[in-house]
Amino acid sequence: MRPTVPQVRSWRVGGEILPSLKTAAEKALANATEIYNSLTDSSRMVDQATGWFGQTRDAAFERTGQEVDHGHEVRNLLLQLHDDALDAHREFGTAAEYMIKQVEAAEGDGCTVMPSGCVIHPDTDDQTKQDKAGLYQLNIIAGLDEIERIDNQYGPTLRETQQMLAAIVNGQPDVTTPDGTRMDPDEVVSKLAGMTPDERAAYLASMSPEDVRQLVIANPGQLGNMNGVPFDTRIAANEINIQNALYEEQHKPNPDQSRVSQLQAMLSPVPNPTTTNEREQKPDSSVSPVDDMVDRKFVMFDPNGNGRMIEMIGEMTPGVSGVGVYVPGTTTNLNGSGTNHNAAWNIASQTGGPMFLYMEGDFPQSLTSISDGAPSPIWAAEMAPKLVDFGQEVDREVALHAPGTPVSYVGHSYGGSIVGTAEQLGLRADRVLYSSSAGTGIYEMPWNNANPDVQRFSQTAPADLIGISQSYPREGLNLPGIGNSIPGNPHAGMPLGGDPDEIPGVTRLDTGYYGREAADAGLTPGEVVFGTDGHGKYWDDPSSTAFGNIVGVIAGTEVTGYVERGIESDYVDVGLGDDGDGAKETFDATKGGATAAGLNSLPGIDNVDPYADPKVTDNPQLGPKIEVR
Numbered sequence: 001m002r003p004t005v006p007q008v009r010s011w012r013v014g015g016e017i018l019p020s021l022k023t024a025a026e027k028a029l030a031n032a033t034e035i036y037n038s039l040t041d042s043s044r045m046v047d048q049a050t051g052w053f054g055q056t057r058d059a060a061f062e063r064t065g066q067e068v069d070h071g072h073e074v075r076n077l078l079l080q081l082h083d084d085a086l087d088a089h090r091e092f093g094t095a096a097e098y099m100i101k102q103v104e105a106a107e108g109d110g111c112t113v114m115p116s117g118c119v120i121h122p123d124t125d126d127q128t129k130q131d132k133a134g135l136y137q138l139n140i141i142a143g144l145d146e147i148e149r150i151d152n153q154y155g156p157t158l159r160e161t162q163q164m165l166a167a168i169v170n171g172q173p174d175v176t177t178p179d180g181t182r183m184d185p186d187e188v189v190s191k192l193a194g195m196t197p198d199e200r201a202a203y204l205a206s207m208s209p210e211d212v213r214q215l216v217i218a219n220p221g222q223l224g225n226m227n228g229v230p231f232d233t234r235i236a237a238n239e240i241n242i243q244n245a246l247y248e249e250q251h252k253p254n255p256d257q258s259r260v261s262q263l264q265a266m267l268s269p270v271p272n273p274t275t276t277n278e279r280e281q282k283p284d285s286s287v288s289p290v291d292d293m294v295d296r297k298f299v300m301f302d303p304n305g306n307g308r309m310i311e312m313i314g315e316m317t318p319g320v321s322g323v324g325v326y327v328p329g330t331t332t333n334l335n336g337s338g339t340n341h342n343a344a345w346n347i348a349s350q351t352g353g354p355m356f357l358y359m360e361g362d363f364p365q366s367l368t369s370i371s372d373g374a375p376s377p378i379w380a381a382e383m384a385p386k387l388v389d390f391g392q393e394v395d396r397e398v399a400l401h402a403p404g405t406p407v408s409y410v411g412h413s414y415g416g417s418i419v420g421t422a423e424q425l426g427l428r429a430d431r432v433l434y435s436s437s438a439g440t441g442i443y444e445m446p447w448n449n450a451n452p453d454v455q456r457f458s459q460t461a462p463a464d465l466i467g468i469s470q471s472y473p474r475e476g477l478n479l480p481g482i483g484n485s486i487p488g489n490p491h492a493g494m495p496l497g498g499d500p501d502e503i504p505g506v507t508r509l510d511t512g513y514y515g516r517e518a519a520d521a522g523l524t525p526g527e528v529v530f531g532t533d534g535h536g537k538y539w540d541d542p543s544s545t546a547f548g549n550i551v552g553v554i555a556g557t558e559v560t561g562y563v564e565r566g567i568e569s570d571y572v573d574v575g576l577g578d579d580g581d582g583a584k585e586t587f588d589a590t591k592g593g594a595t596a597a598g599l600n601s602l603p604g605i606d607n608v609d610p611y612a613d614p615k616v617t618d619n620p621q622l623g624p625k626i627e628v629r
Contacts, residue, residue, distance in 0.1 A: 003148075036075055083267075109136075120133065196228070227393050245303040249303070299311075307335065311344065312354055413436050436459070438470075440500050472492065473488055511538060514541050559625075
């Protein structure tokens with residue numbers, strides 16, 4: 001409903017807009033918390049009744065389980081009510097404050113503001129004042145328009161949640177299945193678990209949105225991570241799952257504060273990447289009625305261990321330039337995923353399309369451990385099949401919401417091995433970028449071109465230490481007089497090899513230089529991407545050449561082709577011909593490492609970076625521009 005100007009002005013109470021709406025959100029969360037505590041106590045007391053046996057005990061256990069399940073369904077609805085009410089309060093606040101400020105400014109300039117938003121200035125002979133009144137009117141009407149949009153968005157949702165809460169008092173009502181029968185939502189979720197993803201997708205497409213929402217309330221844990229379930233349904237389920245994980249972590253005897261902070265960040269809105277390129281932007285009611293903040297969206301979430309998730313950043317709509325999937329590398333985990341999110345957000349902002357941050361599995365946390373660190377293929381073996389399956393889910397969503405849009409996969413470091421292994425197992429992609437990649441896959445087989453027209457690109461910075469492992473053959477190095485003394489690269493898929501930069505059919509790109517935003521990441525604008533920092537720092541600089549290549553591949557615009565450079569620092573000299581030559585790369589790295597170690601061992605000297613302050617000695621120009629088809 002569209003309010004009048006006096007009505008909106010009355011919303012400001014004690015300096016805050018609609019404080020009662022915020023209070024309602026807080027009470028919903030408080031009630032959800034109280035229910036959770038009671039359910040936990042009930043379950044614990046029943047579980048402790050270990051000396052009780054017989055039919056009465058079995059009946060009591062069954063009934064308690066039913067009521068606990070019912071209580072969790074009520075709690076899930078209250079969590080949704082809390083989230084929607086809080087979002088509505090935030091958006092109403094920005095729009096109403098903007099409109100009220102415009103009204104106050106108009107009145108301060110001698111104008112009269114009508115309840116409808118029309119603005120009149122009594123001096124009809126002064127065109128400047130009339131023009132100013134007209135501008136005030138446009139701004140006030142824009143504020144009222146935004147308030148009406150917010151009301152139309154959140155009003156029906158909040159009313160539906162209230163109705164569901166009333167209907168669930170005596171238990172969650174049955175839902176209508178595709179064949180017309182009525183069934184308990186928990187039974188439907190159990191039935192879905194036994195289906196293939198294609199069967200689930202067809203089954204859910206035949207159910208009403210209201211009934212699908214009942215399934216989310218009944219079992220968000222399963223719905224949030226089930227292939228074949230539409231992404232919007234998975235996102236709604238995982239919002240509840242993250243709320244629950246946050247509560248459980250906060251109430252552990254020794255909560256992980258890093259995990260608490262991460263979960264809170266996942267529940268906090270972020271600037272909309274489709275409308276701004278300012279990742280730190282905050283709502284400003286002095287310049288716009290539009291809040292322009294959006295909830296983060298997760299199509300997979302698991303808080304166990306190091307944590308797993310798949311985040312969707314941006315919107316999948318007709319006309320987007322491309323869809324991207326970003327697989328990060330070693331040391332990736334849930335608690336430390338903030339930088340990965342930032343990079344994915346920047347890509348989504350520059351491409352205008354959705355970007356998926358893919359973390360559906362455990363990543364190696366060590367750079368050196370042979371058994372369970374970056375040298376080990378076990379993580380790629382576990383995650384690559386899941387990436388193939390997730391790719392099918394992305395294709396399903398693209399077909400529904402953005403038909404014909406190309407899908408690109410970017411694997412960074414160890415993530416490149418995961419993507420390469422997924423390609424060996426049949427990942428369908430339109431474009432693939434191996435970015436500072438550990439290799440091309442862990443199996444002794446070529447890439448399986450599910451799409452025969454797939455385009456492949458690679459980029460690796462000069463003197464990036466991963467270039468050494470890329471140059472190792474899979475079977476290791478057999479040195480004269482020493483034998484097979486250097487282990488091979490397990491990520492060097494056969495018959496492709498470990499270096500995607502040198503494989504026929506792969507277009508190598510130029511990592512180039514850091515850009516104007518480099519200083520925000522502690523880098524030097526205009527400096528060549530080089531050395532150990534060159535392995536991943538360009539992901540932190542959305543204006544760098546290498547980051548622009550990622551955007552160009554996903555958006556299907558243009559990229560910068562490779563050019564080999566000679567580069568010198570005070571301690572390392574990378575000459576023409578060194579790149580791709582394993583022996584020369586090893587020599588350069590050994591020289592730099594030994595020099596730094598020696599200097600750092602001297603009294604009063606530490607943190608010497610052998611790659612600091614690099615100077616380009618040959619071919620400073622950027623490579624040629626290449627159109628991405």
